[in-house]
Amino acid sequence: MLVNIFQCLNTYLQSQIIGQPALVKQLLIALLADGHILVQGPPGLAKTRAVKVLSDCIEGDFHRIQFTPDLLPSDLTGSDIYRPELGDFTFQAGPIFNSILLADEINRAPAKVQAAMLEAMAEKQITAGRQTYALPKLFLVMATQNPIEQEGTYPLPEAQLDRFLLQLNIDYPNEDSELEILRLNRGEAQGVVKQKPIHINQESIFEARKSVLGIYMADDVEKYIIRLVMATREPNRYSNRLTLWLDMGVSPRATLALDRCARAHAWLEGRDFVTPDDVQTMTYPVLRHRLLLSYEAQAEGIDADSVVKHLLNQVTSV
Incomplete structure (x- = not known):
């Protein structure tokens, strides 16, 4: 049954992302509900790792974008590139054309970049020049923001916040979880693999979404x-x-x-x-x-x- 596959995926993710059970479960809920998730928490709490481990289990491409104040919309969406041999412009797709996208510190990007994200998240398409391009059918954005450092940030407008299906606030793991993290990291450094990752194709995800509805x-x-x-x-x-x-x-x-x-x-x-x-x-x-x-x-x-x-x-x- 499909639900058993996703429950096994949840168990596997919990074994790889220690001390953040809510983050793992909400990521799966966002995936099943076809929405995007905004995660707020201090650095170093496995936000990037969570999305990376999830992407390793799912059929589809993963890309991480570090948002900075000098980022341009074209750095995200792509742009038209002139090809001398063809005498014409061709569109070079940007990193947003991936199934799973980690938008790291999204509130450090200026308003124009946030507007490009707004179109992608709301309509699963982007506009470059006069052309509109569809994004992959499976498209999940996990954005992060740091609640501590606010200098040099651009607060997300209400319209963009509304496009996020969920917002999750995470905190530091407890003492037992910290010990598990230490041992897991040491085992990975030594090349010890305790559990094989689970692989789910996109058709199973779309089928699961129908079951959820x-x-x-x-x-x-x-x-x-x-x-x-x-x-x-x-x-x-x-x-x-x-x-x-x-x-x-x-x-x-x-x-x-x-x-x-x-x-x-x-x-x-x-x-x-x-x-x-x-x-x-x-x-x-x-x-x-x-x-x-x-x-x-x-x-x-x-x-x-x-x-x-x-x-x-x-x-x-x-």
């Missing part, structure tokens, strides 16, 4: 998703705190994302139906980057996760 979701669970979304737009109906903390609610993309991610979460758990727990689990990564917090919330030290927690306490699942 076929997961049963009861009317009450659908209405629960709608109530959560509407509570961000009409907070006065639920809580004075929400009214004070929120400047703007989430878009219909959040509704669609929460639906797809809850289904993918249930499917990975081996169930053929979605529960309110699936919705609640996925509410944090789906909503945290889409909520626009007020100055009052920021002054009180209230972050997006605190707002989501309060939201889940106020909106009942029945």
Whole structure:
């Protein structure tokens, strides 16, 4: 069964990326839900390794782009190159034409580059000159940003943040995980291979996505998703705190994302139906980057996760 293959993939990834179980699972959910993921955390927490190990298991090309302030859109998308022997221009595809793309420190790129990413993520195409080029059918972007160093960065606009299916905040591993990382790294340096990687072709991924969409979701669970979304737009109906903390609610993309991610979460758990727990689990990564917090919330030290927690306490699942 397809779900068994992906569960084995999850197990393998967990054995290679120690101490970051949430990162591994959310990467698989993004893959199954056909979306992109934004990962925020300090350097050195296996963000690059996670995508690289995943790409080694999947049929498709992988490319890592280090975003810098001097990056140009053509460095990402490619450009027309003049061929003297042909007397004409031909398009030279850029690194964005890969199935799995790691956009490292995406917030260090200027607005023009971010705009090029916006088109690619939203429409799976890029425009160079007067021509539009389709990206691969399997196209997954994992972007990272460092929450510590903000000097020389360009904050992502709300429109681009909304294009990310999920945002995951990761932190340092615990003591036991740190020891496992040490031993795994030493074993790799010595050429010791403990487990063979799992290989999945693209057709299996597309088939799995169809299975995820076929997961049963009861009317009450659908209405629960709608109530959560509407509570961000009409907070006065639920809580004075929400009214004070929120400047703007989430878009219909959040509704669609929460639906797809809850289904993918249930499917990975081996169930053929979605529960309110699936919705609640996925509410944090789906909503945290889409909520626009007020100055009052920021002054009180209230972050997006605190707002989501309060939201889940106020909106009942029945």
